[in-house]
Amino acid sequence: MAVTTPEWLTAHGSELRANHDGTAYTVHFAGEPQYLLMVVPAEGKFACRVSQTVNGKRFDKGGVFPSPDDALRGGLEDLRHALGW
Secondary structure, three states: OOOOOOHHHHOOOEEEEEOOOOOEEEEEEOOEEEEEEEEEEEOOEEEEEEEEOOOOOEOOOOOOEOOHHHHHHHHHHHHHHHHOO
């Protein structure tokens, strides 16, 4: 899936990068990975685990989505809320 960095992330000088197979994404601040978003199967659908890279603290709210794209968008929204943006 083709993913672009959401405007709310670029406004804060960060970037969203996909891994080689498109199942995990990192949010980079100043070129350093700060958050990991992983699309995972859940209840026959998909979820997105959102964690901080330095300590593994989770920020996802456990939402289940019909597609991987929707799960990633849901994970990004969870991160946005956790950051207070």
